[in-house]
Amino acid sequence: MVLLLALPASASARSEGRTLTYARDHVWSTTVRFLVVDEKAKVIEKDSDAGYVLFDLKEDGKSYRGSLEIITVLTNGQPNIKFAIHVHDRPLWREAGMVERLEKKLRAELGTPPPAKKQPPKDDPKDKDAKDGKDAKDNKDGKSQFGDEPRSTTP
Numbered sequence: 001m002v003l004l005l006a007l008p009a010s011a012s013a014r015s016e017g018r019t020l021t022y023a024r025d026h027v028w029s030t031t032v033r034f035l036v037v038d039e040k041a042k043v044i045e046k047d048s049d050a051g052y053v054l055f056d057l058k059e060d061g062k063s064y065r066g067s068l069e070i071i072t073v074l075t076n077g078q079p080n081i082k083f084a085i086h087v088h089d090r091p092l093w094r095e096a097g098m099v100e101r102l103e104k105k106l107r108a109e110l111g112t113p114p115p116a117k118k119q120p121p122k123d124d125p126k127d128k129d130a131k132d133g134k135d136a137k138d139n140k141d142g143k144s145q146f147g148d149e150p151r152s153t154t155p
Contacts, residue, residue: 015095017083017103019073021113024051024081027070027106031083034105035068039098057087064090 020027028048035041041055044065051070056063066087073080083102085095107113 015085015092015099016071017099019075019080019082020103020106021075021078021080021115022106022110024070024072024079026110027081030106030109031068031070031102034102038101038105041066057090059090064088066090 028051032043032046032053035053035055036043039057041057043053043055045054046052051072053068055066055068057066058064064087066085069084071082071084073082083099085098085102087095087098
């Protein structure tokens with residue numbers, strides 16, 4: 001049992017990049033080209049609709065199976081993307097380096113990602129009551145939420 005605990009935890013880990021505001025369909029071809037041209041990986045399987053690529057990466061005379069996912073992340077209600085790369089039996093720093101190089105390639109080819117759109121603040125019921133001339137802490141019967149006597153409306 002002690003031997004199982006001594007196994008490296010990176011065997012099932014994956015490296016994820018930062019959330020980027022590029023549109024998912026704009027990054028697909030750059031992502032595949034990055035794997036084939038820049039990383040010299042052999043693409044085994046790819047699915048643009050599902051957003052993944054399976055590949056073989058040759059390093060030190062050995063072949064390592066890897067995967068790259070394009071993950072859609074909602075930020076302020078807007079779809080953004082994030083990359084996750086996993087290369088079996090390789091250190092996490094290798095995967096993290098690939099993510100960093102991919103993000104750099106995207107910026108070089110597509111430009112700086114547009115800024116994230118800020119979602120307008122939601123209407124707060126307390127603000128609505130204040131606009132109507134009511135104290136947000138008062139109940140309909142004029143009592144405060146703390147059970148005190150009704151507040152006087154005259155000075």
